[in-house]
Amino acid sequence: MANVQPAVISAGFCEHASKRSDVNMAELVNEAVEDCLNKAGSVEWKDIDYVINGNMPAFEGANMPELWMTDHMAAKNKPLLRVTTGGTTGGSVFVSGYYAVASGLYDMVLAVAFEQQSCGNTTVGLASVALGELSIYPSLGYEATRLRRNMGAGAAIGVASYQAMNYMRRSKATEEDLARVVVQNRRNAAKNWWTHLKMPTITIEDVLDTPYISYPLRFGMVCPASDGACAVLFTTEEKAKQIADVPVYINGVGSYANEPAIIGVDCGGAGQTDPCEQLGAVKSAELAYSQAGISFPNKEIDYAEVYSPFPNQELQWVERVGLFEPNSAPEAYLNGVTALNGEMPVNCSGGVNSTNAIGASAMERPAESALQIMGKAGNQVPKTVHTALGHGWGGAINLISHVVMADEPQRKFK
Amino acid sequence: MTLNIDEEQDVSVTKGMIRAEFNFWVGIVMDKFYDGLQEKKFIGTKCSKCGKVFLPPRNRCGDCFAKAEDFIDLPETGILKNFTVTTYKISERKTRNVKKDQIVGLVQIDGADSAMVVPVININPEDLKIGMKLKVVWAKNIKGDPNDIAGFEPIGGV
Amino acid sequence: MDKVAIVGFYQVKPGLDLMMSPYEMLFEATRGALDHAGLKRDDLSTVIGCNNDYYDGKTISNCFKVEAGGAYMKDESKVEMDGAHAVMYGLMRILSGNHKLAMVYGISAPSCFPYESVRILETDPTFDRPINLLNGYTAGGMQMRAYLNAFGLSEEDIAKVAVYNLKNAAKNPLAIPEAQKTNITVDEVLNSEMLSAPLKKLMYPILCDGVTALILAPERQARKITDKPVWITGVGHFNDTYYLGDRDLSSCSSMEKAAEKAYKIAGINNPKSEINVAELFGHTACEDLILAEAAGLADKGKGLSLIDTGKLNPSGGTMAGYTPAANGLTRIVEAVKQIRGEAEGHQISGANKAIASGQVGFCAQNNIVYVLEGGE
Numbered sequence: 001m002a003n004v005q006p007a008v009i010s011a012g013f014c015e016h017a018s019k020r021s022d023v024n025m026a027e028l029v030n031e032a033v034e035d036c037l038n039k040a041g042s043v044e045w046k047d048i049d050y051v052i053n054g055n056m057p058a059f060e061g062a063n064m065p066e067l068w069m070t071d072h073m074a075a076k077n078k079p080l081l082r083v084t085t086g087g088t089t090g091g092s093v094f095v096s097g098y099y100a101v102a103s104g105l106y107d108m109v110l111a112v113a114f115e116q117q118s119c120g121n122t123t124v125g126l127a128s129v130a131l132g133e134l135s136i137y138p139s140l141g142y143e144a145t146r147l148r149r150n151m152g153a154g155a156a157i158g159v160a161s162y163q164a165m166n167y168m169r170r171s172k173a174t175e176e177d178l179a180r181v182v183v184q185n186r187r188n189a190a191k192n193w194w195t196h197l198k199m200p201t202i203t204i205e206d207v208l209d210t211p212y213i214s215y216p217l218r219f220g221m222v223c224p225a226s227d228g229a230c231a232v233l234f235t236t237e238e239k240a241k242q243i244a245d246v247p248v249y250i251n252g253v254g255s256y257a258n259e260p261a262i263i264g265v266d267c268g269g270a271g272q273t274d275p276c277e278q279l280g281a282v283k284s285a286e287l288a289y290s291q292a293g294i295s296f297p298n299k300e301i302d303y304a305e306v307y308s309p310f311p312n313q314e315l316q317w318v319e320r321v322g323l324f325e326p327n328s329a330p331e332a333y334l335n336g337v338t339a340l341n342g343e344m345p346v347n348c349s350g351g352v353n354s355t356n357a358i359g360a361s362a363m364e365r366p367a368e369s370a371l372q373i374m375g376k377a378g379n380q381v382p383k384t385v386h387t388a389l390g391h392g393w394g395g396a397i398n399l400i401s402h403v404v405m406a407d408e409p410q411r412k413f414k
Numbered sequence: 415m416t417l418n419i420d421e422e423q424d425v426s427v428t429k430g431m432i433r434a435e436f437n438f439w440v441g442i443v444m445d446k447f448y449d450g451l452q453e454k455k456f457i458g459t460k461c462s463k464c465g466k467v468f469l470p471p472r473n474r475c476g477d478c479f480a481k482a483e484d485f486i487d488l489p490e491t492g493i494l495k496n497f498t499v500t501t502y503k504i505s506e507r508k509t510r511n512v513k514k515d516q517i518v519g520l521v522q523i524d525g526a527d528s529a530m531v532v533p534v535i536n537i538n539p540e541d542l543k544i545g546m547k548l549k550v551v552w553a554k555n556i557k558g559d560p561n562d563i564a565g566f567e568p569i570g571g572v
Numbered sequence: 573m574d575k576v577a578i579v580g581f582y583q584v585k586p587g588l589d590l591m592m593s594p595y596e597m598l599f600e601a602t603r604g605a606l607d608h609a610g611l612k613r614d615d616l617s618t619v620i621g622c623n624n625d626y627y628d629g630k631t632i633s634n635c636f637k638v639e640a641g642g643a644y645m646k647d648e649s650k651v652e653m654d655g656a657h658a659v660m661y662g663l664m665r666i667l668s669g670n671h672k673l674a675m676v677y678g679i680s681a682p683s684c685f686p687y688e689s690v691r692i693l694e695t696d697p698t699f700d701r702p703i704n705l706l707n708g709y710t711a712g713g714m715q716m717r718a719y720l721n722a723f724g725l726s727e728e729d730i731a732k733v734a735v736y737n738l739k740n741a742a743k744n745p746l747a748i749p750e751a752q753k754t755n756i757t758v759d760e761v762l763n764s765e766m767l768s769a770p771l772k773k774l775m776y777p778i779l780c781d782g783v784t785a786l787i788l789a790p791e792r793q794a795r796k797i798t799d800k801p802v803w804i805t806g807v808g809h810f811n812d813t814y815y816l817g818d819r820d821l822s823s824c825s826s827m828e829k830a831a832e833k834a835y836k837i838a839g840i841n842n843p844k845s846e847i848n849v850a851e852l853f854g855h856t857a858c859e860d861l862i863l864a865e866a867a868g869l870a871d872k873g874k875g876l877s878l879i880d881t882g883k884l885n886p887s888g889g890t891m892a893g894y895t896p897a898a899n900g901l902t903r904i905v906e907a908v909k910q911i912r913g914e915a916e917g918h919q920i921s922g923a924n925k926a927i928a929s930g931q932v933g934f935c936a937q938n939n940i941v942y943v944l945e946g947g948e
């Protein structure tokens with residue numbers, strides 16, 4: 001239990017799209033920061049005493065871009081920290097926002113995560129997750145001409161298809177089950193103002209009609225590449241009570257690291273042989289729940305946002321973080337348990353499957369969960385949300401962020 | 415791409431280059447600035463709160479965190495705030511000593527509160543003085559990008 | 573601020589090219605820090621790394637540093653700035669009460685990447701990058717000119733600082749041999765190659781491969797782990813605007829604010845007399861003076877007097893060998909060694925209160941400074 005109880009008082013977004021060519025990176029970030037401050041009641045930018053930011057560094061070809069974007073993220077003459085952990089970046093930035101307040105050093109902390117993917121070449125960026133270790137391939141007997149194919153395996157779609165195969169083998173999930181997840185996400189996205197792929201009438205057949213990208217994942221199941229930014233304001237319990245109508249208390253955080261999957265260190269073999277096992281996510285969730293005093297996540301959590309660019313991941317994560325029994329998620333989705341008006345709504349924001357501004361995505365998960373607790377989400381669930389979680393993953397599916405939030409501070413848990 | 419493993423040194427060297435193109439959207443206010451360059455004109459922005467004028471323009475003032483989206487035409491003349499002389503050319507790929515003096519100036523356009531890092535030309539390095547008046551020299555081929563600024567030269571020679 | 577101590581540390585002996593894989597280097601450092609503190613990896617509860625994807629030439633390079641960094645199945649994260657910034661995150665995690673033992677490391681291998689070119693990627697892509705004149709050399713040159721002009725100093729004065737740093741490096745066993753110059757003279761510095769007038773080559777640090785790691789613990793644990801805890805009693809962190817034209821380059825306002833905050837937390841009223849040692853991350857010999865003045869160790873324009881006292885960068889500072897992403901951590905570790913009385917060859921006698929700093933950005937845009945104290 002943290003010495004100081006951190007709370008979220010506001011979350012802001014910019015409009016996400018495949019190409020936000022109307023703004024540069026600094027202006028894109030600024031939109032989210034302004035939106036966040038506008039929704040933060042009496043808080044002015046001058047009250048902010050710590051700023052944390054992050055994005056996926058290699059995608060835009062800009063190193064530490066926050067340095068030139070300082071003036072646009074309200075960080076001039078304030079401390080500015082950069083936290084980046086690949087796809088997990090947004091979640092890691094969120095967690096560091098929590099720690100900045102929990103440490104007692106700062107009491108009004110702005111966290112910003114962003115990505116303007118249309119500036120760069122994301123596939124090259126992702127391929128280089130594997131490419132750094134490329135040189136070892138010839139010694140393993142690979143021909144140079146086959147390297148291209150390996151690059152494909154190293155990039156996210158490759159990892160995800162292995163994950164999907166493993167998950168489908170375990171759970172007997174079908175392609176239709178995967179398509180169902182996509183349909184739920186994209187229909188939800190249509191009702192949330194800032195999202196990218198809005199498809200209010202999409203059907204399972206529509207998804208299954210698209211060609212395979214990498215079996216069993218079809219084109220219609222893959223997340224888009226988006227431009228976007230998200231900003232969240234953290235403060236102490238005392239200040240949050242004065243400022244916000246419904247302060248959202250962060251009661252548990254976990255960010256365990258596993259060994260890299262698929263592409264091990266120096267290609268010395270995969271650390272994780274089954275990339276859908278996800279011990280890091282299980283342990284991160286356990287830590288966060290124990291901090292938050294949650295013993296039965298499947299009963300005590302009212303709402304969840306998990307990081308799932310691909311539909312199989314959504315099924316896998318909701319199980320790993322303890323919301324459903326192993327291999328039972330496909331059935332839950334079939335029965336509408338995870339729908340907007342279900343018992344355990346998941347990703348009502350539309351999820352990463354509908355909008356993926358990579359650096360921002362893992363922050364948008366807890367940010368949307370916080371908004372659901374506040375009752376201010378773009379696609380608000382009808383039931384009252386008391387406790388919600390926001391999950392993120394990144395790296396070679398080995399880095400995790402897991403945040404548990406509630407409308408009551410943690411010590412008051414019965 | 416070629417791969418080359420040097421076994422004697424027990425180190426692997428990967429040669430060749432992976433091309434990754436980056437296109438930075440210039441954004442709301444720089445777009446206008448680029449348009450201005452096309453017409454050989456400097457367009458800056460003004461902070462809606464403190465009135466500071468920025469060139470190159472920014473759409474937010476760092477001191478006030480207020481909008482700076484009011485455009486303002488600025489002259490072609492300014493002063494040299496600071497300078498340095500280097501023979502090095504550092505690109506995104508490598509650092510080279512081109513053995514030729516290049517003067518890098520921090521030039522504040524008259525009426526602006528910010529300054530830009532630009533080339534200073536048509537002057538010997540020893541004649542440079544902080545505070546001296548300069549005037550822009552436009553490139554021969556105007557393309558509507560920052561390199562339309564060929565440099566700044568002293569007004570009326572030295 | 574609750575007391576947090578540095579209870580163990582390790583610096584891999586840096587070199588121009590260590591001929592080691594990053595994971596070997598990193599493992600040596602993290603294992604070394606644990607051994608130094610007499611701890612096991614199991615004792616750690618959190619790990620904060622510091623590296624930079626552009627320096628490593630690899631997207632999400634930290635995801636492969638999990639095992640060697642000691643972070644497997646640990647609550648971990650990564651800061652992409654200077655190592656000193658990563659210590660801030662580690663400190664926050666300890667102060668929160670959630671964690672009892674934090675490992676912080678910083679790593680890079682400039683033998684494998686063109687550092688000056690990578691710095692171009694830090695510039696504003698809508699103006700400075702197409703113009704392509706703002707870089708580490710030219711920013712250093714303009715900063716030095718601003719400093720000399722503001723206080724009527726000469727290039728010789730900065731050369732004296734470079735000589736002082738390089739002579740100090742000669743006494744530091746962990747400085748790179750290329751920087752250890754016992755007999756260097758002011759003339760040699762002034763006659764060295766011009767990087768960007770008036771900045772000379774010998775006023776600029778030499779890049780080297782390296783890793784530095786340290787371990788943080790709260791008071792109760794720290795007292796059990798070591799007899800010589802070094803306490804972080806104050807910390808300040810500030811960021812200035814990017815635009816050089818908006819800043820007074822002859823001073824450093826972000827360092828001034830950071831130091832002021834750190835002193836306030838540590839209860840230091842007179843840094844000039846109270847601080848015995850300052851290990852500051854200046855990117856050039858000139859910046860060392862600017863930062864020392866901004867930290868209140870000397871009056872503005874009078875930083876040169878510090879080299880007579882010997883309390884500025886006794887290790888040689890950044891000039892002893894510069895490892896991006898680790899340098900700030902190395903500064904902290906050097907200050908810790910001084911307080912523990914373990915700075916072989918360059919010990920300042922009676923050192924008990926020190927400051928150490930880290931930075932990123934052109935002309936020290938973003939500074940973080942720690943006050944470190946020994947004793948109870």
Ligand SMILES: [Zn+2]
Nearest residue numbers: 461464475478
């Ligand atoms: Zn203003």
